[in-house]
Amino acid sequence: xxxxxxxxxxxxxxxxxxxxxxxxxxxxxxxxxxxxxxxxxxxxxxxxxxxxxxxxxxxxxxxxxxxxxxxxxxxxxxxxxxxxxxxxxxxxxxxxxxxxxxxxxxxxxxxxxxxxxxxxxxxxxxxxxxxxxxxxxxxxxxxxxxxxxxxxxxxxxxxxxxxxxxxxxxxxxx
Numbered sequence: 237x238x239x240x241x242x243x244x245x246x247x248x249x250x251x252x253x254x255x256x257x258x259x260x261x262x263x264x265x266x267x268x269x270x271x272x273x274x275x276x277x278x279x280x281x282x283x284x285x286x287x288x289x290x291x292x293x294x295x296x297x298x299x300x301x302x303x304x305x306x307x308x309x310x311x312x313x314x315x316x317x318x319x320x321x322x323x324x325x326x327x328x329x330x331x332x333x334x335x336x337x338x339x340x341x342x343x344x345x346x347x348x349x350x351x352x353x354x355x356x357x358x359x360x361x362x363x364x365x366x367x368x369x370x371x372x373x374x375x376x377x378x379x380x381x382x383x384x385x386x387x388x389x390x391x392x393x394x395x396x397x398x399x400x401x402x403x404x405x406x407x408x409x410x
Contacts, residue, residue, distance in 0.1 A: 249366070250295055250343065250366075251289075251291045251368060251372070251407070252291065253291050253292055253293045254290075254291060254409060255288060255289070255291075255409070256288065256289040256290075256291065256372060256373070256407035256408060256410055257286065257287075257288055257289075257407065257410035258284060258288065258289065258405050259405075259407065259408055260283065260285060261406075262374075262406030263284040263404060264281055264282075264283075264403075264404050265281060265282040265283070265304055265401060265402070265403050266280070266282075266402045266404075267279065267280055267281070267282070267399045267401050267402075268399065269396030269398065269399045270396040271316075271394060271395050271396055278311055278396065279312075280309065280310050280311035280317075281308070281309075282304045282306070282308050282309055282310075282334070283304065283305045283308035284303070284304055284305075284405065285303040285305050285333070286302070286303060287301050287303055287336075288300070288301050288410065289405075289407050295341055295342065295343060296340065296341060296342065297341075298338070298341040299337075299338055299341070300337070300338035300341065300346060300348065301335075301337050301338070302335065302405070303333050303334070303335050304334040305333070306321070306326050306328040306331060306332055306334050306352070307321055307326075307328040307332060309321055309328075324390040324391075325388050325391075326352070326353055326388065327353060330354070331352070333351075334350070334351065334352045335350070335351045336348055336349070336350050336359075337349050342363075343363070344363050345360055345361065346360070346361045346377065347359070347360045350379075350381070350386075352386045352388070353386045353388050354387065355385070355387045357385050359381070360379070361377040361379045362377060362378050362379070363376075364377060364378055371408055371409045372408040372409055373407050374404065374405065374407070375405050375407065376402065376404045377402070377403050377405075378400065378401065378402050379400075380398060380400055380401070381398065382397055383395075383396075383397060383398070384397055
């Protein structure tokens with residue numbers, strides 16, 4: 237703990253080995269993109285449904301699995317949110333989950349497979365912050381995604397092609 241009673245972020249320490257559960261109430265997946273030919277910013281969130289983090293020693297043996305509720309897409313514009321959830325974009329009726337399963341885990345990055353819209357692609361998340369607390373940890377990681385690589389190709393020009401994603405996950409000993 238730091239002098240204010242909070243946790244001090246660090247990337248030089250790792251959580252104790254064991255299974256951790258991702259706390260949906262303390263976790264978010266936010267995004268940033270553009271629309272109208274890249275002129276206007278769009279920000280929003282998805283809800284993490286949950287997942288597990290199995291921390292191993294050595295860290296490279298760790299495994300991560302997470303689920304995101306695709307229908308939880310929120311940008312603050314109800315019309316846009318409905319359109320993105322529709323069959324033209326995410327098709328959340330057919331593809332209700334966005335999933336991530338790790339492959340290689342390092343102190344500053346996690347590689348794995350992201351599945352969205354029924355399409356799986358390799359991705360690499362950059363770990364930008366890790367904070368340990370009694371019984372768990374929080375982690376912030378970033379990722380850049382091209383939606384067209386996942387088959388989400390509607391409205392070229394009008395809807396941003398690339399998204400900057402930030403996951404903030406609170407993981408508690410399970």
